[in-house]
Amino acid sequence: MKNLVSAALVWLCASGAFAHSRIESTEPENGAVLSETPAEISMTFAKKIRLTRVDVIFDDKAPFRLDLGDQKSFDRVFTLPLEGMGAGAYHIEWRGLGADGHAMQGDFFFSVD
Numbered sequence: 001m002k003n004l005v006s007a008a009l010v011w012l013c014a015s016g017a018f019a020h021s022r023i024e025s026t027e028p029e030n031g032a033v034l035s036e037t038p039a040e041i042s043m044t045f046a047k048k049i050r051l052t053r054v055d056v057i058f059d060d061k062a063p064f065r066l067d068l069g070d071q072k073s074f075d076r077v078f079t080l081p082l083e084g085m086g087a088g089a090y091h092i093e094w095r096g097l098g099a100d101g102h103a104m105q106g107d108f109f110f111s112v113d
Contacts, residue, residue: 021047021076021098023106030108037084037112041066041092048074049096049104056082057091074099087112 027042028034043051051071055063066080084090093107 059088
C-alpha cells in the first residue's frame with residue numbers, strides 16, 4: 001500500500017510539471033549583449049499562457065512594470081514595447097497563468113553597452 005501511495009504521489013507531481021509551459025525563447029536572448037536598447041522585448045512559450053505581469057529591473061534600481069495593454073487571452077508569443085533607459089543591465093521578470101490555472105514565473109537578462 002505504501003508503494004502505491006508513493007507511486008501516485010510521484011505521478012501527480014510529474015503530471016503537474018508537464019502541465020506548465022516553459023519559455024522557449026526570448027528576444028533579446030537571455031544573456032545577450034547589445035549595442036542599442038531594443039524598442040521591444042518578446043517571449044515565446046512552449047504552450048499558451050496568459051501574462052499577468054512583466055517587470056523590468058534596470059541596473060538594480062527599483063523595478064518598473066511594463067504595460068500589458070488589454071491582453072487578457074492565452075497565447076504563446078508576447079511582444080511588449082520597452083522604454084529603454086540606455087546602456088546598462090536589464091533584468092526582465094515575468095509572471096503568468098498556464099491554461100490549467102497554475103501560476104508561473106521566470107526571468108531573463110540582457111545588457112546594453
